[in-house]
Amino acid sequence: MQFETVSVIGLGYIGLPTAAAFCAAGKRVIGVDVNARAVETINRGEIHIFEPELDVAVYAAVNKGLLRATDTPQPADAFLIAVPTPFKGDHQPDLSYIEAAAKALAPVLAKGNLIVLESTSPVGATEQLAAWLAAARPDLSFPQQTGVEADVNVAYCPERVLPGHVMRELIENDRIIGGMTPRCAERACELYRAFVRGECIVTDARTAEMCKLTENAFRDVNIAFANELSIISDKFGINVWELVRLANRHPRVNILQPGPGVGGHCIAVDPWFIVDSAPEEARLIRTAREVNNSKPHWVMDKVDAAIAEAKAAGKEDKHLTIAVFGLSFKPDIDDLRESPALDIAIELAARHPGKVLAVEPHIDALPDKLKSSPNVILVDFPTASAQADIGLLLVDHKPFKEQAAPTHLRLVDTKGIWT
Numbered sequence: 001m002q003f004e005t006v007s008v009i010g011l012g013y014i015g016l017p018t019a020a021a022f023c024a025a026g027k028r029v030i031g032v033d034v035n036a037r038a039v040e041t042i043n044r045g046e047i048h049i050f051e052p053e054l055d056v057a058v059y060a061a062v063n064k065g066l067l068r069a070t071d072t073p074q075p076a077d078a079f080l081i082a083v084p085t086p087f088k089g090d091h092q093p094d095l096s097y098i099e100a101a102a103k104a105l106a107p108v109l110a111k112g113n114l115i116v117l118e119s120t121s122p123v124g125a126t127e128q129l130a131a132w133l134a135a136a137r138p139d140l141s142f143p144q145q146t147g148v149e150a151d152v153n154v155a156y157c158p159e160r161v162l163p164g165h166v167m168r169e170l171i172e173n174d175r176i177i178g179g180m181t182p183r184c185a186e187r188a189c190e191l192y193r194a195f196v197r198g199e200c201i202v203t204d205a206r207t208a209e210m211c212k213l214t215e216n217a218f219r220d221v222n223i224a225f226a227n228e229l230s231i232i233s234d235k236f237g238i239n240v241w242e243l244v245r246l247a248n249r250h251p252r253v254n255i256l257q258p259g260p261g262v263g264g265h266c267i268a269v270d271p272w273f274i275v276d277s278a279p280e281e282a283r284l285i286r287t288a289r290e291v292n293n294s295k296p297h298w299v300m301d302k303v304d305a306a307i308a309e310a311k312a313a314g315k316e317d318k319h320l321t322i323a324v325f326g327l328s329f330k331p332d333i334d335d336l337r338e339s340p341a342l343d344i345a346i347e348l349a350a351r352h353p354g355k356v357l358a359v360e361p362h363i364d365a366l367p368d369k370l371k372s373s374p375n376v377i378l379v380d381f382p383t384a385s386a387q388a389d390i391g392l393l394l395v396d397h398k399p400f401k402e403q404a405a406p407t408h409l410r411l412v413d414t415k416g417i418w419t
């Protein structure tokens with residue numbers, strides 16, 4: 001059976017670009033989202049999130065009549081689920097969004113449908129999804145763990161795109177397609193081939209779930225290694241940036257870059273899904289999370305040391321101005337979600353009696369969490385450089401790298417661009 005109509009459930013950073021990619025390949029897409037503002041905005045041909053080139057793709061899809069958004073699932077040939085999977089409590093995966101999506105789409109399911117889960121999920125989530133659907137639709141058969149063929153096919157296909165490069169990577173990246181049965185995988189491959197130019201590689205659902213978590217845990221562990229090295233190097237008076245450059249001249253060494261911590265809502269979240277389900281075994285992965293989570297505290301200690309030096313040189317706390325360079329979670333984006341740089345700025349604002357000058361070239365106004373602090377002002381680079389006593393570099397944005405190092409300030413440089 002051909003996939004003429006595809007329904008994408010969850011029209012956020014992943015679902016909306018995917019919906020637009022299907023439309024660009026000529027498919028009809030019914031986008032479903034519980035956020036009324038998102039639905040209205042998309043139906044006007046506009047976007048409610050920022051991702052380069054997404055606006056043009058959504059505008060074209062809506063204007064050609066191929067993309068329509070709604071808050072209620074409707075019948076389609078294939079359903080793709082891209083809802084959030086945060087963690088709750090003590091780092092347990094929160095599958096309630098997937099459960100809600102399953103319950104909402106169950107009534108419109110028909111024999112021959114394909115359902116693909118794209119949300120980053122713990123191992124076993126796809127089986128759980130099939131179980132929720134089966135409970136809601138006893139008149140249809142769903143694949144079981146045993147691999148028996150069923151009326152509705154269910155597969156897991158993780159998304160691996162890099163924010164900022166989503167529209168290109170969606171098309172070019174290889175896809176790992178985990179079917180609950182080989183037939184499920186085969187049909188999901190057929191669906192993705194509509195727009196994916198990378199290879200579609202077939203496996204089972206559990207392996208595909210673990211593959212996604214493994215990719216992000218791999219990166220987290222490697223960043224933790226770099227962050228730990230930076231702390232050890234500091235103790236020995238060694239420049240970690242030079243150290244990493246030199247070690248990386250070995251043909252089989254490739255160390256990542258230390259920084260103020262790990263941000264964003266993926267690398268800092270997904271490894272916990274492994275730790276939660278294998279707490280005894282996932283020792284390295286847990287430790288990496290702890291190392292990366294503790295890095296902002298180490299940075300605060302460095303700032304405290306710089307403040308102590310300035311005080312020893314005769315300056316009073318309340319007359320000390322600190323410039324914070326960068327607030328986003330990584331360079332050259334405007335995304336402040338789960339940003340260690342923002343957390344550090346917030347703590348500094350709360351603790352420091354003097355002025356805090358925030359420099360973030362990608363935003364026009366301070367985020368709410370900093371707005372309420374009367375001592376924090378958003379300024380440009382030259383103002384911060386001219387007025388501050390201490391400079392805290394937290395994000396290696398391109399415009400910062402292009403500036404001459406403000407060496408007249410006492411510098412705490414967490415990205416090694418000025419040291």
Ligand SMILES: NC(=O)C1=CN([C@@H]2O[C@H](COP(=O)(O)OP(=O)(O)OC[C@H]3O[C@@H](n4cnc5c(N)ncnc54)[C@H](O)[C@@H]3O)[C@@H](O)[C@H]2O)C=CC1
Pocket residue numbers: 009010011012013014015032033034035038082083084085097100101104118119120121159160161162163265266
């Ligand atoms: N943003 C990224 O760079 C990447 C995200 N992922 C994963 O993709 C999944 C989605 O992430 P994002 O798109 O970033 O999240 P998002 O928060 O940008 O979008 C999710 C959308 O789902 C909607 N939603 C929530 N519950 C719903 C329901 N029951 N029915 C319909 N819509 C519902 C929300 O209103 C929201 O618009 C997550 O599991 C995430 O870990 C994977 C790779 C990259």
Ligand SMILES: CC(=O)N[C@@H]1[C@@H](OP(=O)(O)OP(=O)(O)OC[C@H]2O[C@@H](n3ccc(=O)[nH]c3=O)[C@H](O)[C@@H]2O)O[C@H](C(=O)O)[C@@H](O)[C@@H]1O
Pocket residue numbers: 120159160161162163215216219223256257258259260261262263264265266267329330331
């Ligand atoms: C394995 C991998 O590269 N995963 C990607 C990742 O996207 P994300 O933008 O969160 O990753 P990132 O660029 O590594 O940044 C995460 C955090 O790590 C920090 N970071 C990154 C690299 C480095 O050498 N040092 C460092 O400190 C960044 O500053 C940032 O705070 O997570 C995405 C996701 O799963 O949402 C995934 O789709 C992307 O492909």
